[in-house]
Structure formats: structure tokens, C-alpha cells
Amino acid sequence: MNASLCVTCPNRQSGLCGKLLGSSPEEVAPAPKQGWQRFFAARPGQQIAARNQISGDIFVVCTGWAFRYFQLADGRRQILQFLLPGDIFSTITIFDETFHFSVKALTEVQISGFARSKIHEMCATDSGVRWAVAKSCIDECQDATELATALGQFSAEERIAHLLLQLMSRVAARSVVRDGRYSLPLRQQHIADAVGLTPVHVSRVFSAFRDRGVLALSDGVLQVFNASELERIGSVA
Amino acid sequence: MNASLCVTCPNRQSGLCGKLLGSSPEEVAPAPKQGWQRFFAARPGQQIAARNQISGDIFVVCTGWAFRYFQLADGRRQILQFLLPGDIFSTITIFDETFHFSVKALTEVQISGFARSKIHEMCATDSGVRWAVAKSCIDECQDATELATALGQFSAEERIAHLLLQLMSRVAARSVVRDGRYSLPLRQQHIADAVGLTPVHVSRVFSAFRDRGVLALSDGVLQVFNASELERIGSVA
DNA sequence: CGGCAGTTTGATGTTACTCAATTTAAGTGG
DNA sequence: CCACTTAAATTGAGTAACATCAAACTGCCG
Numbered sequence: 001m002n003a004s005l006c007v008t009c010p011n012r013q014s015g016l017c018g019k020l021l022g023s024s025p026e027e028v029a030p031a032p033k034q035g036w037q038r039f040f041a042a043r044p045g046q047q048i049a050a051r052n053q054i055s056g057d058i059f060v061v062c063t064g065w066a067f068r069y070f071q072l073a074d075g076r077r078q079i080l081q082f083l084l085p086g087d088i089f090s091t092i093t094i095f096d097e098t099f100h101f102s103v104k105a106l107t108e109v110q111i112s113g114f115a116r117s118k119i120h121e122m123c124a125t126d127s128g129v130r131w132a133v134a135k136s137c138i139d140e141c142q143d144a145t146e147l148a149t150a151l152g153q154f155s156a157e158e159r160i161a162h163l164l165l166q167l168m169s170r171v172a173a174r175s176v177v178r179d180g181r182y183s184l185p186l187r188q189q190h191i192a193d194a195v196g197l198t199p200v201h202v203s204r205v206f207s208a209f210r211d212r213g214v215l216a217l218s219d220g221v222l223q224v225f226n227a228s229e230l231e232r233i234g235s236v237a
Numbered sequence: 238m239n240a241s242l243c244v245t246c247p248n249r250q251s252g253l254c255g256k257l258l259g260s261s262p263e264e265v266a267p268a269p270k271q272g273w274q275r276f277f278a279a280r281p282g283q284q285i286a287a288r289n290q291i292s293g294d295i296f297v298v299c300t301g302w303a304f305r306y307f308q309l310a311d312g313r314r315q316i317l318q319f320l321l322p323g324d325i326f327s328t329i330t331i332f333d334e335t336f337h338f339s340v341k342a343l344t345e346v347q348i349s350g351f352a353r354s355k356i357h358e359m360c361a362t363d364s365g366v367r368w369a370v371a372k373s374c375i376d377e378c379q380d381a382t383e384l385a386t387a388l389g390q391f392s393a394e395e396r397i398a399h400l401l402l403q404l405m406s407r408v409a410a411r412s413v414v415r416d417g418r419y420s421l422p423l424r425q426q427h428i429a430d431a432v433g434l435t436p437v438h439v440s441r442v443f444s445a446f447r448d449r450g451v452l453a454l455s456d457g458v459l460q461v462f463n464a465s466e467l468e469r470i471g472s473v474a
Numbered sequence: 475c476g477g478c479a480g481t482t483t484g485a486t487g488t489t490a491c492t493c494a495a496t497t498t499a500a501g502t503g504g
Numbered sequence: 505c506c507a508c509t510t511a512a513a514t515t516g517a518g519t520a521a522c523a524t525c526a527a528a529c530t531g532c533c534g
Contacts, residue, residue: 070386073474078386092378095371100379134332137374141329142337144381149307149315151388152433156522187480196389198523203482218481219531237310393490425513438490440514455513456499475534482529489522497514504507
């Protein structure tokens with residue numbers, strides 16, 4: 001079997017993860033001894049990568065949630081992306097061995113690392129991999145500019161709605177969603193750091209959404225009651 | 238002569254423009270008849286590219302200033318990047334023929350367009366071009382995440398200082414700067430759309446900077462009196 | 475039962491927006 | 505050279521959005 005997409009790691013667009021991991025999770029998880037691939041796990045809250053760190057490996061989230069962020073000197077931080085199973089930490093780590101961001105585990109996570117040299121080797125021989133890398137790079141740029149647009153132009157409600165819509169579509173791509181219930185293992189503090197608001201104000205916005213019957217978030221589960229209203233609020237265009 | 242960097246188009250990091258244009262401006266400007274390359278000009282304020290537009294060409298600013306932005310349905314817009322001589326509209330246009338942004342001229346500009354197929358051909362044969370493309374992609378992602386961080390975490394003063402510092406370094410890379418005077422052909426409206434504030438508030442922030450002896454902006458010229466104070470305010474880390 | 479982390483709520487302060495008027499600067503035509 | 509026009513910048517007053525501070529509440533776990 002050499003299918004191009006890994007079932008447990010469906011990186012939504014690029015299929016890059018599939019190309020790295022192979023077609024079947026059983027092939028790869030219990031047998032990591034290929035020299036150019038290694039695995040490790042982390043506990044919730046644990047820091048996995050730090051800015052300015054140099055690594056010969058390229059990392060992909062296999063199970064659990066993590067997030068990539070940029071930390072300022074005074075403690076403020078901007079969460080740049082929530083990393084779901086199948087997500088590469090950042091596509092630019094394929095080209096640049098120095099991290100320009102930090103990564104922390106949100107839940108228990110399992111991480112897979114690939115030797116950069118191996119990836120480059122695959123790029124040289126396989127045009128499909130080259131294309132997948134390019135696609136992944138495009139997506140990362142797009143996501144970053146969309147985030148910038150949301151942070152620059154959107155109100156608090158719009159930013160939170162936008163973030164939730166994005167997370168909803170990414171969760172839906174990886175698992176079946178029933179009755180508008182999405183599993184989101186985040187604290188309001190994480191949402192605050194992702195949309196540039198204080199946790200207190202995030203709480204107030206959620207209260208407003210709840211009162212208006214749009215959605216409710218508790219216990220790591222997001223329940224969407226009025227999806228079209230949420231989209232009206234949080235869509236970019 | 239086959240130097241890798243074009244003097245009049247010094248794309249600060251990648252040298253991508255140099256690889257596209259050749260070493261000498263005289264070689265290229267009056268003789269655009271190679272089939273895969275074309276030129277055009279635009280007047281200040283003129284729209285050069287629109288979102289969802291499909292183009293077989295990749296565009297580079299040769300002279301003048303332009304800006305890339307994302308327009309929302311209700312009229313709000315986020316300026317994503319100011320384009321200076323040597324800047325490619327967006328590196329991802331090399332891979333994706335659909336624009337996900339719009340571009341407008343700020344001053345009179347001359348634009349050069351390259352056939353995407355020609356670029357791909359160059360990528361296939363020249364590893365230097367491949368690397369330059371990768372580098373340019375990295376820079377674009379970095380810029381976008383830095384913008385997102387600034388918009389998410391910074392106050393009004395910090396955002397404006399940050400933008401000015403970035404523009405100052407990019408102007409300085411292209412021309413000699415004397416006495417802290419930078420030529421910036423922008424209206425306060427553009428700054429407002431770039432940092433997510435209203436023009437009125439931008440004006441107030443500039444008044445504050447002026448009163449404190451940090452800088453003054455008028456007539457398209459930025460005069461910096463206290464560079465270290467400006468850096469203290471607007472540096473990301 | 476007590477402690478803890480996370481969330482919610484209230485009161486108050488600050489930042490930035492809105493609206494509107496005024497000033498400034500740069501043309502343009504007489 | 506001087507009205508006149510127009511776009512941009514500035515200023516003031518009032519308001520809305522979001523932050524800050526602190527207290528109370530919730531669910532969970534030992």
C-alpha cells in the first residue's frame with residue numbers, strides 16, 4: 001500500500017503528513033527505527049519547542065493538540081496556530097533550521113520528528129513531495145495573513161467567531177461531528193492569547209453568545225446552536 | 238555579467254528579484270521583448286491586482302511604492318505589506334495562480350511581470366533559484382506572523398512604531414539615509430489600514446511622538462529624532 | 475471538608491472610535 | 505499674486521469597546 005494520505009493524520013490540504021508518515025498508522029507508530037524518524041510524547045502544558053532553538057528535525061503532531069505561539073519579552077504572547085493531529089509545527093522549518101516560534105502541548109501529545117535531510121532527499125526525488133511542501137507553505141502564509149486581517153480589523157466577537165469557525169472546520173476534517181458538538185480542549189486563556197483579548201473579555205463574549213443562543217462552550221466541548229449566525233459574525237468575506 | 242543581485246531591485250534577503258531580472262537594470266528595462274517578461278506602469282491610487290484574479294504572470298515592483306491588502310465585504314481593509322522596488326507581490330503567486338489579495342499603487346509604479354512557466358523552468362534547472370524562492374517564502378511567512386503578533390498584542394503606539402521601524406530598515410536597504418530622514422510616500426490613512434486603527438487616532442499618536450521629540454512625519458518624509466526610543470517602543474522582542 | 479484552577483460578574487479606568495469642526499497644504503484658474 | 509477649491513491632517517467633545525482589579529462562584533480532586 002502506498003496511498004498518499006494518512007488516515008489518522010489528514011493534514012487537510014497538503015497531504016504532506018501522509019507523504020511523510022506513509023499510508024497506515026500501524027506501519028509507522030510501533031516501528032520508529034528507521035534512523036531518520038523518531039517519536040516522543042509530552043504532557044499538557046509542557047513546552048515542546050522554543051524560539052531560536054535549532055533542530056535538525058521537522059516535527060509533526062500525531063495525536064493530541066498543541067499550539068504554536070510567539071512570546072514577547074514582557075510576557076505577552078500571540079498564539080499563531082493550534083496544532084491538530086497531522087499538522088507540521090511550521091512548514092518553514094523544512095527550509096530554516098532555527099525556530100522562530102515556540103510550541104506548547106495543550107493535551108497529551110505524541111510528536112513525530114523527521115530528519116530534515118531525509119525530507120530534502122524526498123523533495124529531490126519526488127515531485128509530489130515538492131508540490132505538497134509548496135502547498136503547505138502556501139497554506140501557512142494564507143493562514144497567517146488571514147489571522148493578521150482578523151486581528152487588525154475584527155471586533156472581539158468577530159475574532160472569536162472567526163477562530164471558532166476555523167477550529168470547527170479543522171476538527172470536522174478529522175472526526176465526525178454530530179449535533180454541532182465539537183471537542184475543543186482549550187481554556188479561555190488560550191482563546192484570549194489567540195485573538196488578542198483578555199480572558200475576562202473572552203468570557204463576556206461567550207456569555208453574550210450563550211445568551212443569544214448562538215453557542216455554548218464548557219468542559220472542552222463547543223456546542224453550536226446557530227451556525228449561520230456564527231458564520232455571519234466571523235466570516236472574512 | 239551574471240551577478241546574483243540586482244542593484245536597483247535589492248530584495249533585501251532573497252535575491253529572488255536579482256535572479257529574475259538579471260544583474261543590470263539597463264539590460265532589462267529598455268528591452269522587454271523576451272516573450273516571458275513584460276512591463277507596465279500604474280498611477281498613484283490605481284488598482285493593480287484584485288483578489289480571485291487569475292494570472293499566468295508573477296509580478297515584481299521595479300520602481301515606486303505599492304501595497305498589498307485584503308479587502309473585506311464591508312469596506313474595511315488590512316494592508317498586509319508595503320511593496321518597495323524589488324518586492325514580489327507575493328511569493329506564493331509562484332505556486333498559486335489565483336491572487337488571494339489585492340494590490341494598489343501608492344506612487345507611480347513600474348511593474349514587471351514574468352511568466353510563471355519561465356520561473357518554474359528556472360527552478361527546475363537552477364538550485365540557486367529554488368533556494369531563493371524558498372527564502373522568499375520563509376520571509377513572507379515570517380512577516381505575516383510578525384504582523385499578526387503586532388496587531389494582536391501591541392498598543393497603538395507600539396504598532397505604529399513597529400511599522401515605521403520595519404519601513405525604515407527596508408528603505409535604508411535600498412537607499413542612503415542621512416540625518417534620520419526617510420522618504421515614506423504614505424498617507425495616514427494607509428498607516429491606519431496597516432496597523433488596524435482609525436486615521437484620526439493615527440494622527441493623535443503622531444502628535445504624541447512629535448511632542449515627545451521622537452519623530453515627525455510630514456510631506457512624505459519621516460524625520461527620526463530619537464531612534465532608540467522608537468526601537469524601545471516598537472521592537473517585538 | 476478544604477484547596478485549587480478556571481470561569482463569571484461587577485465596578486471602574488483606559489484606550490481607541492465616532493462625529494464634527496477647524497486648520498493646513500497644494501493646486502488651479504483668474 | 506491672489507481668491508477659490510480640494511484632500512489631508514489636526515483638534516475637541518462625547519461615546520463605545522475593551523482592560524483592569526477584585527470578589528464570588530463553579531467543578532474537581534485530594
